[in-house]
Amino acid sequence: MSVSVKRGRPPGMMDVARLAGVSHQTVSRVLNEHKNVSEQTRLKVRAAIAELGYRPDRAARALVTGTSQVIGVVAQNSSLYGPASMLTAFEEAAQATGFAVNVGSVRSLDERSITEAVERHLDQRVAGLVVIAPVASAGPALAHLPADVPLVTIDGDPERSSTLVTVDQVAGAKAATKYLLDAGHQAVWHISGPSDWFDAAGRIRGWEAALKEAGVEIPPLLTGDWSAGSGYRNGQLLARLPDVTAVFTANDHIALGLLRALNEHGRKVPGDVSIIGFDDVPEAAYFTPPLTTVRPDFAAVAAATLELLITQIESGTSEIGTRRTIAPTLIERDSVARPA
Amino acid sequence: MSVSVKRGRPPGMMDVARLAGVSHQTVSRVLNEHKNVSEQTRLKVRAAIAELGYRPDRAARALVTGTSQVIGVVAQNSSLYGPASMLTAFEEAAQATGFAVNVGSVRSLDERSITEAVERHLDQRVAGLVVIAPVASAGPALAHLPADVPLVTIDGDPERSSTLVTVDQVAGAKAATKYLLDAGHQAVWHISGPSDWFDAAGRIRGWEAALKEAGVEIPPLLTGDWSAGSGYRNGQLLARLPDVTAVFTANDHIALGLLRALNEHGRKVPGDVSIIGFDDVPEAAYFTPPLTTVRPDFAAVAAATLELLITQIESGTSEIGTRRTIAPTLIERDSVARPA
DNA sequence: GACAGCCATGTTTGCGTTCACATTCTGGCC
DNA sequence: GGCCAGAATGTGAACGCAAACATGGCTGTC
Incomplete structure (x- = not known):
């Protein structure tokens, strides 16, 4: 019945390895579901992980791999229904695929603000970037982003040559x-x-x-x-x-x-x-x-955005120029009538 | 006029140190604004940083310090005006203090969902946690959280003994x-x-x-x-x-x-x-x-929350039991009249 | 002039993970 | 029986940074 209060550093791979009687590398292999691990040791390692309550440290992984499982989103800090719905729809979609979402709200979508927000995200080694940029002023900033980071724009400039998802x-x-x-x-x-x-x-x-x-x-x-x-x-x-x-x-x-x-x-x-x-x-x-x-259909926009972004992340290339347009639906209610 | 496309790993402290003709530790000192660095070398280092476009790697810092400058927020993924406004208000406030915000949306505020969201955040080594938990079902989950992570609840159970900020x-x-x-x-x-x-x-x-x-x-x-x-x-x-x-x-x-x-x-x-x-x-x-x-006053709630959270983060202790209540304002318009 | 004390800087270590490479073990084949 | 392929596991390094400790130079004091 006693719940031990976790003190100091949480357990690391080494601790798991010691308990399971294997090397830390084997633990890593089990975690990343590599092949060439016998069923027997896999179970031993799994048991040790469970016993210690071990959770891998994302920071360490990010350090060595140079990337993270975090997607940065730049959005205007407004309570306008459209952008706000877009944001929550995207958060939900991202979570379903195991990505964490880091929101960088921005007071206005001018070049300076966007650039700053993007750089904050790059500091965090985000795996990819989504910019909800429904206004023209966002254009210049997006043009000057480093080309090697996966990026999808939502509601951006239809004339620009970036990867873009929009409502039609x-x-x-x-x-x-x-x-x-x-x-x-x-x-x-x-x-x-x-x-x-x-x-x-x-x-x-x-x-x-x-x-x-x-x-x-x-x-x-x-x-x-x-x-x-x-x-x-x-x-x-x-x-x-x-x-x-x-x-x-x-x-x-x-x-x-x-x-x-x-x-x-x-x-x-x-x-x-x-x-x-x-x-x-x-x-x-x-x-x-x-x-x-x-x-x-905000959910559809979010899904398309995520799909494009993940493609870029996995391929490593930013396939510039892809477009996705989501058609909206007319909802009939009672505010329309034939003229007299 | 040529903009070199950044390839491979971005520059690290070592690169800055080499260019400035100092040790990497001195660079670290300049970055963290330690005393005992001569004005002269400070300038040299600053110049080198600017020239290389160096930006410190937060992941590495998080690894060595065991914490990050990220605040995790758990919020229900709804477009209800109240919670949504709360969330954006908090994002804005956090950003002003240099904290990044990681949003863990959750479909419903039951114990399982909250626990999962919290654990995702803990994986990321967040510095602190904010839970927007306006419903009773969130209670049990909050009771079982590790006690050593800074946590502030917004709109939570007034009967619980956690740190709490609410609208009155x-x-x-x-x-x-x-x-x-x-x-x-x-x-x-x-x-x-x-x-x-x-x-x-x-x-x-x-x-x-x-x-x-x-x-x-x-x-x-x-x-x-x-x-x-x-x-x-x-x-x-x-x-x-x-x-x-x-x-x-x-x-x-x-x-x-x-x-x-x-x-x-x-x-x-x-x-x-x-x-x-x-x-x-x-x-x-x-x-x-x-x-x-x-x-x-969502902004006031956000500010109070952030203040309490930062206090906990800096002191290392979770000062359980602190309360903050924000009074709302009556806005007079035209929907009230004296009865006939 | 020797020594303490402080300041500016350098060196080393380790955070928890992955990657590249090394080693051991197993079984099949001639 | 010897040899080799390949599977299973281990070893060592590196990632970028901060903390602890180490060094060297300068100042002031008696």
């Missing part, structure tokens, strides 16, 4: 816009995200493309900043234009603010105005009315 | 309830979070305490699960009771669902029913109507 913003926005057009709306307005975000730019392009394909004139673009506040402010404007009957917002929170503005001006949703958002935040189903929106 | 749920809930009573409401209802969460339990206690102090009878407790959906479902019920004029919800998303239920039943907020939420999610200011709510 254009397709999502197009689907949303088309959905509104198909419902019979003559025009679809758009409140966008900040223009330096690739996500925002992609959603704008998809919106424009859908309108163009339908031969519909493109209304003036309204610019938001992902926040509900920006949806509200732009909504004040839209609410006064009686010919506005359909709006695609760059995310759900903008839609929420828009909803409030329309409500204050007595315009009904979806009776007078139809709305589609983007992200499918968990509470979107409980907006008033429940919001039709576009849902990105 | 009781005070926040009390303030909200009192605010509604002071506005003239005869009764205040509550839609709670899941009963196994300490946060939820604390908010229930605060609500009850405020009612008791005011000599008001305590209405039946409605139980939610933090989600907007649970707010909506409970709202269906409340909306049909004409004497319900004030509701305190355990978080903002529950309030959002409640808002929709009330709206569907034609009950105006705040005209017919007043509501106060908890969390102050960024979009709460743009609910319809803007939500009066209670804002926990």
